[in-house]
Amino acid sequence: METLLLDAKKEGAVETAAEIIKKGGLVAIPTETVYGLAANAFDPVACANIFKAKGRPGDNPLIVHICSMDMISDVVEEVPEKAKILAEKFWPGPLTMIMKKSDKIPLVTSANLPTVAVRFPSHPVAQKIIEKSGLPLAAPSANLSGSPSPTTFEHCVHDLMGRVDAIIDGGPCSVGVESTIISFAEETPVLLRPGYVTLEQLMEAIGEVSLSKAVLEKLGAGEKVLSPGMKYKHYAPKAKVSLVKGSSAQYVKYVNEHANEHGIFALCFDEEAPMLKTNTVCYGSEYSDAQQAERLFDALRELDDLGALRVYAHSPKTTGIGMAVYNRLVRAAGFDIITLD
Numbered sequence: 001m002e003t004l005l006l007d008a009k010k011e012g013a014v015e016t017a018a019e020i021i022k023k024g025g026l027v028a029i030p031t032e033t034v035y036g037l038a039a040n041a042f043d044p045v046a047c048a049n050i051f052k053a054k055g056r057p058g059d060n061p062l063i064v065h066i067c068s069m070d071m072i073s074d075v076v077e078e079v080p081e082k083a084k085i086l087a088e089k090f091w092p093g094p095l096t097m098i099m100k101k102s103d104k105i106p107l108v109t110s111a112n113l114p115t116v117a118v119r120f121p122s123h124p125v126a127q128k129i130i131e132k133s134g135l136p137l138a139a140p141s142a143n144l145s146g147s148p149s150p151t152t153f154e155h156c157v158h159d160l161m162g163r164v165d166a167i168i169d170g171g172p173c174s175v176g177v178e179s180t181i182i183s184f185a186e187e188t189p190v191l192l193r194p195g196y197v198t199l200e201q202l203m204e205a206i207g208e209v210s211l212s213k214a215v216l217e218k219l220g221a222g223e224k225v226l227s228p229g230m231k232y233k234h235y236a237p238k239a240k241v242s243l244v245k246g247s248s249a250q251y252v253k254y255v256n257e258h259a260n261e262h263g264i265f266a267l268c269f270d271e272e273a274p275m276l277k278t279n280t281v282c283y284g285s286e287y288s289d290a291q292q293a294e295r296l297f298d299a300l301r302e303l304d305d306l307g308a309l310r311v312y313a314h315s316p317k318t319t320g321i322g323m324a325v326y327n328r329l330v331r332a333a334g335f336d337i338i339t340l341d
């Protein structure tokens with residue numbers, strides 16, 4: 001398949017992207033979190049093609065993107081009161097909410113679930129494409145299944161060239177990790193995936209929110225997964241990755257003691273690089289969880305480009321946006337954790 005490359009800054013590009021989607025095609029589009037691979041959420045054939053293009057397991061549901069509160073009535077049966085409060089506070093923005101789906105959303109989009117994930121992105125290019133197409137857009141992250149989510153146009157080209165109808169360049173994504181996901185499918189709202197909107201912020205807005213066990217821990221065989229995406233291996237570079245927990249001094253000492261391992265890289269904070277005797281890839285300042293989120297996926301792809309074989313990643317904290325960074329990194333490490341003390 002020929003893939004059309006578009007630049008959102010050029011006149012007519014957004015309109016072209018919307019036309020392709022209206023005709024049932026697939027377009028990778030920028031959002032504030034990561035790039036998404038978008039198609040008409042009402043079109044079961046187009047949505048099935050998303051799964052094919054990404055190599056995504058059919059039981060992993062898609063997120064539906066809207067560009068106004070009016071649009072939501074076609075997507076969900078009803079909006080719970082607490083979801084309305086969160087919409088008021090965090091939309092447009094990096095928050096996805098799971099609610100009962102409307103009959104208009106085909107089962108292929110929701111992977112046979114009675115619920116649907118909905119998000120109102122703040123990125124102006126995403127908003128314009130939804131608006132011009134006049135359709136809610138199903139869009140998972142625009143990576144090949146299993147690799148880190150794309151945070152730049154170049155990442156999308158690398159993964160999807162020849163597999164989709166078009167990719168539109170809207171520059172690098174500012175948030176850098178996928179949206180926070182909260183489910184209203186159960187009595188108590190559940191945080192399924194941490195993101196830029198933090199657990200602390202959600203609880204401040206609506207009170208009790210439980211944390212899905214899969215966010216921070218490896219689930220045992222047979223444990224129920226609330227979000228199908230959580231059970232798949234994710235974000236993993238080709239190297240074997242371990243997550244190292246401990247202070248900067250402990251981390252630096254540990255990595256330097258292993259410096260002669262073949263193909264070793266430190267995935268570290270900016271402040272640590274000068275003290276390390278190995279190759280390094282930095283993922284932001286130790287003091288900025290927002291910067292770590294923004295940098296992480298590009299750093300994971302860079303490790304592949306540089307041919308890393310053995311990676312020691314310094315663990316971020318698990319509060320605030322750090323929870324999102326930790327959630328992605330511990331999966332990249334396949335839950336291999338080294339605790340120093």
Ligand code: TXA
Binds near residue numbers: 113181227
């Ligand atoms: O920031 C984002 O959310 C990006 C951009 C493009 O919007 N999208 C994204 O989509 O990350 P994706 O498909 O890579 O991740 C969606 C996650 C998956 O883990 C999926 O299992 C979960 O959301 N999900 C979707 N619908 C669900 C549902 N009805 N119930 C439970 N989990 C659901």
Ligand code: MG
Binds near residue numbers: 149
């Ligand atoms: Mg994804």
